[in-house]
Amino acid sequence: MIDNGLLVQMLLGALLGLSVYLPLAAGQLSLATPAFYAVGGTLAALLSTRWSVLGATAAGGFPVLSLLLELVLGGALAGTLALLVGRLVLRLRGIYLAIATIALVEIVRVAILNLPFTGGAIGIFSIPQPFTDASGYLLTALILLVLTGWICQRLDTMPLGRAMAAIRDDELAAGCMGIDTTRVKLTAFVLSAVVAGTSGALAAHFLNTWNARQGSFDVSITTLAFVILGGSRAWLGPVVGGLLLTALPELLRPVGDVRLVLFGLVIVLGPVLAPRGLVSPELLERLGRWGSPTREQKP
Amino acid sequence: MTSSPATPSPTGRRAVRSDERRRGVLRLASLLLAGIGAIAWLGRSADPASRPLAAGPLSLGAAIALTGNANLYGQDQRIGLALAERWAQQDAAGGRAVRVWLEDGASDEPSAIAAFNLLIRQGVIALIGPTLSQQAFAADPIAQRQGVPVVAPSNTAKGIPQIGHFISRVSAQSSVIAPLSIDEALRRDPSIQRVAVFYAHDDAYSTAEVQIFDKALAARGLTPVTVQRTQLADNDFQTPITNALQRAPQLVVLSVQAVAGGNLIRQLRELGYRGQIVVGNGLNTPNIYPICQRWCDGILIAQAYSPELNTPINRDFQRLYRQARGDRRPPQITAQAFTAYQVLHEAIQRLHSKGGLTGVTLGQARVRLMHELLAGRYETPLGPIGFSPEGEVQQQRFYVAEVRMDPSGRDGRFALVGQRSLNGARP
Structure with a gap:
């Protein structure tokens, strides 16, 4: 049985999956999502615990409007960082880009660990709560997910989305056709950072505490697994992957100590049985055709 | 150029497929949204606190x-x-x-x-x-x-x-227990002046405990000659140990988790350190014996529990x-x-x-x-x-134990070497 607290974690997982998907839609394997997630979370944790103007009460309450401001600021700071770093790292391709983004995750983690105002390894705790129970977080995370999903869907019909798809298929050809590949890749990278930063800001309040462990290399791998299991050719793939893989360890609790073995099996067998992910373009086409008159496949 | 439905051009087929895909996305997204809504509705009242006991x-x-x-x-x-x-x-x-x-x-x-x-x-x-x-x-x-x-x-x-x-x-709290083992080390060798400290700087427990060790050392007039920062997941400590041993420490204080601590002790001894070792609460488990084996022998640890x-x-x-x-x-x-x-x-x-x-x-x-x-x-x-x-x-009561390993070096025990009653702590 899934409670609302777990549902919030699942939605945050789906948002992080989308954050990995966006650069991938432009053919860029970036593992930097946890770095931006950590930046957003740290900013929200610092602002809500240190900056009394936002209205945190002694009883641990926090105005919802201030949370919304933090979400915007968390996204903006992560986006700005992505803009600065993106120009450098996006010169690299494939596995080299992946390694550079892993380095970014490490740099951000070590910085948060050592900055004098982020609480070291213990981190920042007693983060005030904008909602009395998980339902408020659920609604906020759902709105964020619907908004991000809508943007991803709109991208399909926008010049930017088409340019991203062209770069994913063949970057050289796309460049020859006059697409400013650097600008398009950077835009996808920044969008990904904004999604991760905003999710981090929300997660900081939901988790009550924030520390450098939240943005570690492990999270890079977990979020990449969301995309690999769910599928990287449609935005619903990472959403399904994120929801499923976040819920699975909890849903498997009744089987006891072997639950993580089963979880590992799903991660291994998923890509073997569905190499293009659970949500492939073919599945979506079949779903779109379902119930409508069969069209002729061949002349 | 036009094409009949019976013989669609590649462009026409792509358009139809794209249309189907969009419809598929919409359907699957609605399905997911409905599923999330249903689960949220079912999970809304999670706490049975209002029910009679x-x-x-x-x-x-x-x-x-x-x-x-x-x-x-x-x-x-x-x-x-x-x-x-x-x-x-x-x-x-x-x-x-x-x-x-x-x-x-x-x-x-x-x-x-x-x-x-x-x-x-x-x-x-x-x-x-x-x-x-x-x-x-x-x-x-x-x-x-x-x-x-x-x-x-x-x-x-x-x-x-x-x-x-x-x-x-x-x-x-660590602040109550940790200093007792330092007192025991100083009782055994009052001439100790040079202390080396190791801790995992990305671990909450280690960073909190090492501050307590630092305070306890300072209160006894000792300033560490070197502080080596390790990472939670480290298992190879050759570099920090070599750095520390160059300062010729007479006492080593460790605040790390069990597995890392077991390896650190073993490598310290293997690289030639023969002085006393004081460890923190992270090593307060017999699960370290198989890791550091005979090299665990003699380490000092303050405990909130004594089997004796x-x-x-x-x-x-x-x-x-x-x-x-x-x-x-x-x-x-x-x-x-x-x-x-x-x-x-x-x-x-x-x-x-x-x-x-x-x-x-x-x-x-x-x-x-x-x-x-x-x-x-x-x-x-x-x-x-x-x-x-x-x-x-x-x-009220806290203890200092010394690890004594069996001759086989595979198993050992925490042997009580000191006991302290803290005044002011009410039982």
Whole structure:
């Protein structure tokens, strides 16, 4: 049985999956999502615990409007960082880009660990709560997910989305056709950072505490697994992957100590049985055709 | 150019497929949204606090680390809880039956939150856990908001009981215990001047404890000649050890987790260090013996528990431990988990005999249990303990142990070498 607290974690997982998907839609394997997630979370944790103007009460309450401001600021700071770093790292391709983004995750983690105002390894705790129970977080995370999903869907019909798809298929050809590949890749990278930063800001309040462990290399791998299991050719793939893989360890609790073995099996067998992910373009086409008159496949 | 439906051009086919895909996305997204909505609706009322307290056995929830990097501690805690249940069954003539629901709180914050939420929803009267202090900062506020008493069996960081009035612990803060082992090292060799300190700078427990060691050293007029920062996941310490040994330390102080600590001790000895080693609470488990083997011999550790304490409850605890684990001595973390269960069990029995659990809702029973828990005094394997009004454990006796390894080098024991009664700490 899934409670609302777990549902919030699942939605945050789906948002992080989308954050990995966006650069991938432009053919860029970036593992930097946890770095931006950590930046957003740290900013929200610092602002809500240190900056009394936002209205945190002694009883641990926090105005919802201030949370919304933090979400915007968390996204903006992560986006700005992505803009600065993106120009450098996006010169690299494939596995080299992946390694550079892993380095970014490490740099951000070590910085948060050592900055004098982020609480070291213990981190920042007693983060005030904008909602009395998980339902408020659920609604906020759902709105964020619907908004991000809508943007991803709109991208399909926008010049930017088409340019991203062209770069994913063949970057050289796309460049020859006059697409400013650097600008398009950077835009996808920044969008990904904004999604991760905003999710981090929300997660900081939901988790009550924030520390450098939240943005570690492990999270890079977990979020990449969301995309690999769910599928990287449609935005619903990472959403399904994120929801499923976040819920699975909890849903498997009744089987006891072997639950993580089963979880590992799903991660291994998923890509073997569905190499293009659970949500492939073919599945979506079949779903779109379902119930409508069969069209002729061949002349 | 036009094309008939019977012979669509490649462009036309692409357009149709793109249209179908868009429709497919819309359908699947609506399906997901409806599913999320349905689950949210079903899961909206998660806490059964308003229901009347059932007449049957009461449930305690335990969320401890059975997986992840803290699982060495969690395994010891699981044994402690199982032994406490057996002790309570032997002791429970006419009392209220209490059973434990164990859930894996893993070693990260989201898992601890999920385990707490699950147990609270199952209607437990109180919670034991989580294993790590970092997890406690995430999960305890949830129990606090829902009014569920929490007894932490192993959280030693500063500020845990201060999370709220439903949060308490039986694990004494590092600041109370850690300095005792330094005193023992200085008693053995008063000429010590040069101290090397090692700690994992990305671990909450290590960074908190090393500050306490630093203060204790400073209070005794010692300034570390070198402080080596390691990482939680490190297993190779050749570089920091070589750096430290260049300063010719007479005493090494370690504040790291069990696996890393075992490796660090072994490598220190292998690289030629022969002086005394004082270790922190992270190495307070016999699970280090197989890692550092004969090199563990002689390390000093301050403890909140001594197997050599000769009291009826500790003898009972030792007997149960021997029955379950053979001829071995129970570690501190197992004794603390036993104690966490014991204090809740005794508070429940007192409340039951006063009639405090009759005709109340689960929520009211939780509030009454918390008051009863804090008001009580307990004879535990740790010695006599009580709680401050805030929920901080008040323990009087602490111990310093030395690890003595068997000639085989495979197994050993914590041998008591010193005992300290702290004045001002009320039992």
